[in-house]
Amino acid sequence: MESNKQPSKPASQEVEDAWKRSSNRLLSLQLDEGGWEGEVVWCPILPAQYVIVCYFIGRKIPEEEKQKILKQFEYTRHEDGLWGMHPDSQPYLFVTTLVYVASRLLGM
Numbered sequence: 639m640e641s642n643k644q645p646s647k648p649a650s651q652e653v654e655d656a657w658k659r660s661s662n663r664l665l666s667l668q669l670d671e672g673g674w675e676g677e678v679v680w681c682p683i684l685p686a687q688y689v690i691v692c693y694f695i696g697r698k699i700p701e702e703e704k705q706k707i708l709k710q711f712e713y714t715r716h717e718d719g720l721w722g723m724h725p726d727s728q729p730y731l732f733v734t735t736l737v738y739v740a741s742r743l744l745g746m
Contacts, residue, residue, distance in 0.1 A: 681724060689744060708744055
């Protein structure tokens, strides 16, 4: 029996291609103030976790992207300098710690 299957890319190349497509799509949706429209626009945990994961896996974050993430952290910071889950949330040590670590990794 003859196989009509095309040889597939190595898994690592498929992962890299998926990473590039998803990153480009996410960045294309980013608003001028640094956040994203949608359900998590108010929560700084996800971009902080993204920065930390990139650090641990050795993935460099482009300078323009770093600046946008820092802008989003600035936008979501409470007047007392701490971060909560959203603008009306009380500050949380966990959220503030994640943002602090991510900010330091981004050069702050």
